[in-house]
Amino acid sequence: MYNFEFEKPSTIADAVAALGAEDAQALGGGQTLIPTLKQRLAAPSKLVSVSGIAEMKGVCVEDDGSVAVGGATTHATVASEAAGNYPALAALAGQIGDPAVRNRGTIGGSIANNDPAACYPAAVLGSGATVVTNARQIAADDFFEGMFSTALDEGEIVTSVRFPVPQAASYQKFLQPASRFALVGVYVARFADGVRVAVTGASEDGVFRWSEAEEALNKEFRADALMDLRINPANMIADLHGSKEYRAHLVGVMTKRAVEACM
Amino acid sequence: MTQVSMTVNGKSVSGDVEGRTLLSSFLRENLSLTGTHVGCDTAQCGACVVHVNGEAVKSCNMLALEADGAEVGTIEGQANADGSLNVIQQAFQDHHGLQCGFCTPGMVMSAAALLKDNPRPTEAEIRKYLEGNLCRCTGYHNIVKAIMAASGQNVGSIAAE
Numbered sequence: 001m002y003n004f005e006f007e008k009p010s011t012i013a014d015a016v017a018a019l020g021a022e023d024a025q026a027l028g029g030g031q032t033l034i035p036t037l038k039q040r041l042a043a044p045s046k047l048v049s050v051s052g053i054a055e056m057k058g059v060c061v062e063d064d065g066s067v068a069v070g071g072a073t074t075h076a077t078v079a080s081e082a083a084g085n086y087p088a089l090a091a092l093a094g095q096i097g098d099p100a101v102r103n104r105g106t107i108g109g110s111i112a113n114n115d116p117a118a119c120y121p122a123a124v125l126g127s128g129a130t131v132v133t134n135a136r137q138i139a140a141d142d143f144f145e146g147m148f149s150t151a152l153d154e155g156e157i158v159t160s161v162r163f164p165v166p167q168a169a170s171y172q173k174f175l176q177p178a179s180r181f182a183l184v185g186v187y188v189a190r191f192a193d194g195v196r197v198a199v200t201g202a203s204e205d206g207v208f209r210w211s212e213a214e215e216a217l218n219k220e221f222r223a224d225a226l227m228d229l230r231i232n233p234a235n236m237i238a239d240l241h242g243s244k245e246y247r248a249h250l251v252g253v254m255t256k257r258a259v260e261a262c263m
Numbered sequence: 264m265t266q267v268s269m270t271v272n273g274k275s276v277s278g279d280v281e282g283r284t285l286l287s288s289f290l291r292e293n294l295s296l297t298g299t300h301v302g303c304d305t306a307q308c309g310a311c312v313v314h315v316n317g318e319a320v321k322s323c324n325m326l327a328l329e330a331d332g333a334e335v336g337t338i339e340g341q342a343n344a345d346g347s348l349n350v351i352q353q354a355f356q357d358h359h360g361l362q363c364g365f366c367t368p369g370m371v372m373s374a375a376a377l378l379k380d381n382p383r384p385t386e387a388e389i390r391k392y393l394e395g396n397l398c399r400c401t402g403y404h405n406i407v408k409a410i411m412a413a414s415g416q417n418v419g420s421i422a423a424e
Contacts, residue, residue, distance in 0.1 A: 006265065006282035006328045027326075034324050035305050037283070047282065049329060076318070098395025100309065100373070103318040104325060178307075180394070 001037040005046040010053060012159055016134050018048040019155035026050055026157055028109025029074060031101050050108065056159055061085050067165055068132075071108030071158040078107060088169035092123050092187070095173055097180050108158035114206055116147045116237065117181035121207035122171060126187030126198030129163045147206045166191045170261035172254040174201075176241055183242055184250040186210075188258035194218055197255060202236050202247045213255050223256040267331045271296065272340025280327045286320075287311045289327035290337060298338035298368050302397070309396030312369040312376075313337045319376035321395070338368035341375065351375055351413040358418065360409035362400035369396050374410045383414050386421055 009015045019026060025044035027033055029051070036042050050056055056072035059081035067086045069078055079094035079102065096102055096110075096119050110120040111131065124131065124140045131138045133156045143151050152158070166189040173185040182201035189196045195217040197210045216225045233248035242250070268277035271294060278293040290296045290313070299322055302310035306324035313322045314336035341349050348356065351374050361367045370393070377384060377392045384392065389410050390403070398406060408418040 001283050004282045006326065008328065008331070030326065030329070031306060031324060034285075034326070038304065047326075049326075051329060098309070099376070099392055100312050100319045100321045100395050101306065101324075103315075103320050 001034075002040060002043045004037075004044050006049070007046060008049040008052045012053060012055060012134050012157065015048050015050055015053060015157055016155065018046070019157070021046050024048055024155070026109075026112070026155075028072060028106035028112070029104035030109075031097065031105040032109065032113050032115065050106075050157060056108070056157075059085075062162065065165055067163045069107050069161050069163070071132075071160055072106050073108075075102035075105050075107070075110075086163055086165050086169075088166075088171055088187075088189070089123050089127070089163060092119050092171040092173075095119060095171070095175075101180075107161055111143070111161065112150060112152055112158055114144055114146075114148055114150050115181065116203065116206040117176070117179070117183070117185075117201040118207075119171065119173060119182055119185055119200065122182075122185050122187035122198045122200040123163070124161060124198075125207050125209060126171075126189045126196050127163045127166065127169070128189075128191075128196055129161050131158055132160045132162060133157060134159055141209075144207050147204065149206070164191070166196075168262035170258040172257040172261065174250050174254055176201075184247055184254055186251065186254040186258050188217070188255065188262060190217075190221060190262055195221060197258075199251050199255075202231075202251050204235050204237055210251065210255065217259065221259065221262075223259045226252060226256050226259070265328060267327050269330050269333050269335050271335045272337060282326070282328065284327040285323055286313070286315075286325045286327045286330050286335070287322035289330075290322060290335075296337050296339050300365055300368055302365065302369075307395075307397065308366070309369040309373060309393075310366050312372040312396065314372060314376060317376075317379070319373050336372070338371060341371060351378070351410070354409040354413035355406070358405050358409040358412055360401065360406040361398075366396060366398045366400075370398065370406055374413065377410070378414055383416060384410070386411065 023045040027047040027049045050072045056070040075093040083090040169189040176183040184201040187198045197213045233244040236244035236247040264279040300310035302308035311323040
């Protein structure tokens, strides 16, 4: 990998200042960014690690009952600390990568990267979470803008993610065992005012909401309500692990499993 | 170059590194602790697993400067004070948990991290925990046996030979 300067500030303000340098980039746990740098697919002048920023770490429950996860919180910490208040989110975090990856990888890094097969985007979109940055709050529906693309501006840092806690939720991941990403993953969350269904791993446009399934489940929250629904394979990802049609089929299967797991 | 300081296997060490220097490179090249192996160099195989502040991490996927001030544990720090193999290492020998041995440092470090949090894991928990450690020789059964044995459990019940 090309060389870069390294900075590890201890406050959000210092990190934002450091990211003002030309071609500077934020570093979360580095579980995607470091392999990317090794392949010389990116060449930042400076990496600004957020791992020393205490105010960006940990899981807490807000006054309105939502669960707030600091942007620099590792998957392992979410898997253990969110288990009591938002078990479906904790379960998702506990399925990312492997134990050593979960000890480094962070939620902020994952959603800022917006890999089309990553798990966290499904939880954030499926929960209708709010992404909090150093500058503003962004609704999940506005945050994810397509494969590896988000609403984040240059130098903007995800400081936390606030999840409203649904009545029931489940993430069902069809594992791609070599990469440990989702071949297809579906997050179903049932709130008092409606059901949200978010799909990762399947679409060329990255994580998306399956609105037809949401409509059907709003009428009747049962797996059978999805029986006649088919998702159009045209926009699905095709690679050596699965065709468009295979992924489209899996979206249906995993959605039904998620609904059953919510019962 | 920037100076980095950390504690490795209980000993204070420091060295000059670049921004891009990986923790695995620092351990192997600056400290000559070559027991930490670099297999895939893409964070898949787990041969490079070390402990940073008590947690298993893939050292080929962490910058040395990120470990500044940390307590790092490597395979070289695993043996008992008198140089004899520790319980996990001995169990790997007793149960033939290695053949070529390339993955073994990472396996032992992962096993130690698992047993710290979960002193009596089930066979399924061990297999799940080792998802990020690849072995191309053993087929894993003897590694699982070794970790069961190291946690003081009966290994007779492990399926499939």
